[in-house]
Amino acid sequence: MAEIRQGYLDDYTQNTSGNIGIGTTSASDSKLEIVGGTTTQELNITGIATFAAASGFIQKHTNYTENIQITNGDSGTLSGEIVVGSGLTMTVGTSVTSSQGSIQSLKVSNMFQPPSGTTATRPAAKPGSLFYNFDLKTIEFFDGNTWRQVDNTTRRGRGFFVSGGSPDAPTGHDVHDYIEIATQGNAIDFGNLAQGGMRMGGACGSATRGLIGGGYKPAASPTAVVDIIEYFTMASGGNTIDFGNLSDARGEVNACSNSTRGMWVGGEDIPFADMNILDYVEIATLGNALDFGDLTEDVRDPQALASPIRGVRSGGNDATDSDISETIDFWKFSSKGNATSFGDLITRASGPGNCSSNTRGFMMGGSSPDRFSFIQYITIASEGNANYFGDLHVQDATNHCGTSNSTRGIKAGGANPSSTNAIEFFIMATTGNAADFGDLSVARNNSGSTSDSHGGLGGF
Numbered sequence: 001m002a003e004i005r006q007g008y009l010d011d012y013t014q015n016t017s018g019n020i021g022i023g024t025t026s027a028s029d030s031k032l033e034i035v036g037g038t039t040t041q042e043l044n045i046t047g048i049a050t051f052a053a054a055s056g057f058i059q060k061h062t063n064y065t066e067n068i069q070i071t072n073g074d075s076g077t078l079s080g081e082i083v084v085g086s087g088l089t090m091t092v093g094t095s096v097t098s099s100q101g102s103i104q105s106l107k108v109s110n111m112f113q114p115p116s117g118t119t120a121t122r123p124a125a126k127p128g129s130l131f132y133n134f135d136l137k138t139i140e141f142f143d144g145n146t147w148r149q150v151d152n153t154t155r156r157g158r159g160f161f162v163s164g165g166s167p168d169a170p171t172g173h174d175v176h177d178y179i180e181i182a183t184q185g186n187a188i189d190f191g192n193l194a195q196g197g198m199r200m201g202g203a204c205g206s207a208t209r210g211l212i213g214g215g216y217k218p219a220a221s222p223t224a225v226v227d228i229i230e231y232f233t234m235a236s237g238g239n240t241i242d243f244g245n246l247s248d249a250r251g252e253v254n255a256c257s258n259s260t261r262g263m264w265v266g267g268e269d270i271p272f273a274d275m276n277i278l279d280y281v282e283i284a285t286l287g288n289a290l291d292f293g294d295l296t297e298d299v300r301d302p303q304a305l306a307s308p309i310r311g312v313r314s315g316g317n318d319a320t321d322s323d324i325s326e327t328i329d330f331w332k333f334s335s336k337g338n339a340t341s342f343g344d345l346i347t348r349a350s351g352p353g354n355c356s357s358n359t360r361g362f363m364m365g366g367s368s369p370d371r372f373s374f375i376q377y378i379t380i381a382s383e384g385n386a387n388y389f390g391d392l393h394v395q396d397a398t399n400h401c402g403t404s405n406s407t408r409g410i411k412a413g414g415a416n417p418s419s420t421n422a423i424e425f426f427i428m429a430t431t432g433n434a435a436d437f438g439d440l441s442v443a444r445n446n447s448g449s450t451s452d453s454h455g456g457l458g459g460f
Contacts, residue, residue, distance in 0.1 A: 149458020202255030203448030
C-alpha cells in the first residue's frame with residue numbers, strides 16, 4: 001500500500017538541493033529519476049522506450065513542435081512504423097514536406113491530389129504509380145511497362161464491321177454486323193448505313209460511339225467518293241445517324257482513334273489523286289472534321305491504328321500499285337501537327353487489316369503487290385521497324401479489316417481473290433498464327449471496322 005497518496009489536482013512541492021530518486025536507493029545525475037512508469041511534459045529518453053497506459057497521467061494527444069525522425073534501431077521503434085489506432089485521426093500540416101515513403105492505409109478527409117504534368121514530364125515510376133496528365137485530362141497509372149489511362153467505362157467487348165464491297169454487290173453493302181470479341185462465333189446483324197451501300201470508308205470509335213466516314217459510293221457513280229460521317233451507339237443495335245462531314249471527300253481511307261478523337265488517314269480523291277491528309281473530330285460531339293496535319297507521303301489504302309497517345313499509319317499505295325509504301329509514320333493525338341517518321345514495314349503493304357493493343361500495333365496480310373499472309377507488328381511507344389508475328393488462318397488475303405479488344409486481335413473479310421466471310425483471331429501479347437473465329441453475315445472486302453475496347457482507348 002502506498003505510504004503517500006496524491007490526488008490528480010493536489011499540489012506537491014519538494015525542496016531539495018540534490019537529486020530526487022523514486023524507486024531507487026541512489027539517484028543518478030538526472031534531476032529527477034523515476035524507476036517504473038512516468039508522466040511528464042518534458043521527458044528525454046535514450047534507448048528503446050514504450051508507453052503502456054496510465055489513465056489520467058499520459059496525454060492521449062502527443063504534439064510534436066520539433067522535427068522528429070523515426071527509423072529503426074535504438075533511436076525509434078523496433079519496426080520503424082507509426083501506428084494510428086482505429087477511429088483516430090492523423091492530421092498533417094499544410095506546410096509539411098516529406099521524403100520518399102509508403103503508407104499502407106491513409107484516409108484523406110478533404111482532397112487527395114496525385115502528381116501532375118504533361119505527357120512529356122511524366123516521372124520515372126514504379127508499377128501502381130498515379131499521375132494526372134494535363135494533355136489528356138485524365139488520371140493515368142503505370143502498369144510496369146507503360147502509362148495507361150484510368151477511366152470508368154465498362155466495355156462490353158464488341159467488334160463492328162461496317163459496309164464493304166463484293167462482286168455480287170457492285171454498289172457496295174450497307175450491312176453492319178458485330179461480334180463479341182472474347183468469344184467465338186458468327187457475326188450478328190446490327191443495322192444499316194443511313195446513306196446506303198458504300199465501301200472503302202474508314203471506321204473508328206470511342207468506348208460508346210462508333211463512326212464511319214468517307215469511302216466510295218458506286219450507286220451515285222462508279223468512282224464517286226463521299227465526305228459523309230455517320231455514327232452509331234455501340235451498346236444498342238440500329239441504323240447509323242448523320243454526324244458531319246470530312247474536310248475532303250475521299251475513298252480508300254482508313255481511320256483510328258483514342259478515347260476522344262477520331263482521325264481519318266490518307267485516301268484518294270477524284271480524279272485518283274492520292275492524299276496525305278489527316279483530319280479529326282471530337283467523337284462525343286457532332287460536327288465536321290477539322291484539319292490536323294499531313295502524313296509524310298501521299299497515300300491511299302493505308303492502315304491506321306492507335307495507342308491512347310499515338311496514332312500510326314503504315315503502308316498503302318502511292319500513285320500506282322508498283323509503288324506500294326513500306327513507310328510507318330505517327331503523330332500524337334493531344335496536339336495537332338504533321339506525322340513524323342516511325343520506321344519501316346518488313347515488306348511493302350497495301351490493303352491489310354489493322355488493329356492494336358495499348359502497346360502493340362498489328363498489320364495483317366495485304367498485297368505487295370502479290371498477296372501475302374503474315375502478320376507484322378510494332379511497339380507503338382517506341383520508333384523502329386516492324387517485326388514478324390505469325391501467319392493468318394486464311395492464306396493470301398487482302399483488303400480485309402481488323403479490330404481488337406485488350407487481348408485479342410481480329411481480322412475479318414477480305415479477298416483471295418474472291419470475297420470471303422472469314423473472321424479469325426490471335427492473342428496480341430504473344431507471337432503466333434491466327435485461328436478461325438467464325439463468319440461475317442455477308443462475305444465482303446474493304447469494310448470499315450472498330451470496337452468498344454480497342455487499343456486506342458485508355459484504362460483497363
